[in-house]
Amino acid sequence: LQSGRMRRLKPMLASLSPAEIALFLESIPRAKREVVWALVPDEDHGETLLHVNDEVRAELIDSLDRETLLAATEGMPIDDLADLVEDLPEQVTREMLRSMDVQNRERLKVVMSYAPDSAGGLMNNDTITVRPDVSLDVVSRYLKQRASLPDDTDALFVVSRYGRYLGMLPLAKLVTLDPERDVSEVMNTDIDALAVDMPAAQVAKRFQDLDLISAPVVDPEGGLVGRITIDDVVDVIRDEAEHSIMSLAGLDEEEDVFAPIGRSARRRAIWLGTNLATAFLASEVVGLFSDALSKIVALAVLMPIVASMGGIGGSQTLTLMIRGLSLGQIGFANARALLVKELAVALINGILWGVVVGGIAFVWFHQLGLAVIMAAALVINHLNAAVTGVAIPLAMKKMGIDPALAGSVVLTTFTDVIGFASFLGLGTLFLLH
């Protein structure tokens, strides 16, 4: 970056939101990142760190000195701070805790005591609570005294004398209803509180299903411990969806696009090595038929088609399953019905493309037997793809393995091996002698 461009960069960064700065930092190579990071306004440091992925965050934190880091954490909401603390150097965390007031320190400790991917880890515990037996007028006067509310407060929480969650009082009700009425008469009781140990994925589903903006979080005794607002849930929803797409290629959604070459290469090597094992298995199978291959070269020419068509068909079923499982659309209860449907679809497409491929093979090599064998192998591999496409993700789910991560490797192993074996096996049986 030349000095002219750097002069223009500073006002540009000042005009961006922290999320936009985060995206910009992720999109530039590592070498230039530190220069740009130094130009980010101090007051945006904290929020920008929240928005970048884990890997870039660690890199940026490394480049800030203790003072700046400490300043960055000041005034951050408790739930955001809890996310950040895990990545901060221990000394900074200690100093930060020391500089906080007692109430906030206790709050932070509570949030940090829950798993980050649970309702407790997502929540903010700056709730404003009121009693059920006071009038709306009393509530209004109390709020005027407070003079401000935490960010994104759209409702107050109604709790018993012992802190038990009873209901929500939306501000919209407070400002429209008769001030003489009691809180207990008008509060919403239709939204069930979220258990503090509810997994984040389930929290996200609940928010989506019920179109929630905010929801109370309670401990096992029903005591109110915090609230979750939808802006925190949006990140969970997006991360989940990204996790699937990245996992299918053996990548991690928190990976830096411009990670150091050595680190990237090492990570990807694991995935390539896994796939290599399956590719060799397929080659072993091909090797069993060397006799047929050396005598009928058309088998070698056509065999990739059988494996590839099975792989494509299988990946369609697999993708449908992975999405259905993550949405809760598909489970063991309806797997049989789905298998029947996928088998029927595979049979139709197997026959259709079997005829087409067989026809082309006949025109190409003028051997009717070869054409028939090719068509038969295609049908077999499509049916195989449907069965494995349905069965693999279900089996993995049962074993606690993420189907998005390992599903495609196992599937391709099946479609390659069965594809090669059926085609070359039929060829050996019917064409060799």
Place this chain on the structure above:
Amino acid sequence: LQSGRMRRLKPMLASLSPAEIALFLESIPRAKREVVWALVPDEDHGETLLHVNDEVRAELIDSLDRETLLAATEGMPIDDLADLVEDLPEQVTREMLRSMDVQNRERLKVVMSYAPDSAGGLMNNDTITVRPDVSLDVVSRYLKQRASLPDDTDALFVVSRYGRYLGMLPLAKLVTLDPERDVSEVMNTDIDALAVDMPAAQVAKRFQDLDLISAPVVDPEGGLVGRITIDDVVDVIRDEAEHSIMSLAGLDEEEDVFAPIGRSARRRAIWLGTNLATAFLASEVVGLFSDALSKIVALAVLMPIVASMGGIGGSQTLTLMIRGLSLGQIGFANARALLVKELAVALINGILWGVVVGGIAFVWFHQLGLAVIMAAALVINHLNAAVTGVAIPLAMKKMGIDPALAGSVVLTTFTDVIGFASFLGLGTLFLLH
């Protein structure tokens, strides 16, 4: 479904939220769907229709009579109604419009006049507006008179006498600040209004970047036309992420898991046919080397490995690109830096796995030449995968083609063709004579 289970089904459905009913309907085969749909409480019909995917929605609408459909639309928010109207039979729409009051009919017409995937299509136009020059006390009295607010109202909108958007007045400020102060003194002016024709994807990005809960929508003259709340944006965010993962397998995210077999088979046939064309291209290339293949059978046995490893490496780069492009993390500006990095990673992994694969090939076939050629082909195909993995999605983006949909087909064509050609070509050159 036996009658005993049906008796238990009705109370179960009554206890579910419309979104949960929608998911349940999507997860049961078509034959049983109509029976269950008939048991869904009337008051949940409208919202359930909103939550199912397009294909199931059309099916469910078909099975309801005119009266029930009309009843289902009653009391729905305008933005939801606008989404539904497009799928309703024309006669129902006409009757529905006739039964609405003038104000709501006009509102619906306004929302429907915008593209569904724009800010105008997402918005709700039931905004509550106030003038800047009145006191908070006046606003409070006005709200008490109204006695209720539209769902998810967390802020009022401040407009000029001519309807120009000026700022937002969060209810949180209204209830905490001094009632004598004027609206103009306390309103938030830091959130830019969204243009009514802003694409939905951009709206979603803005909400995520700024952690918005609701935002104003304005026409080109700056006049307030409605508001968007985050619950509508959440659907956009999820749909976008799902679109990528489904597209990669040639599927549509609005597809019914239990779509009729014929329809599913037809749709998937298109994808299989496209892939077949590329598979044949690869076979043609293999066919060019039949001479070498018939003489050295090890080439036929090992060639799938070269193609498959290239395909895996390429799909990693491609997935990184597809996600980066959709997040706005990657563009033409940083593509060169990324290409350099991907090439370096590919070179390292090409050499690493080339040596491994070459070693295994040597142990297997006892031919040093074969082992060296195998390693060289693997390096070549990895480099090819890096280049095409970066270039294909960029080229497609420039041509206006969705890289998630067509990217993997084109990529595999390259990695197959170059993989086979380099391995068999080197084999012909160095091993045949």
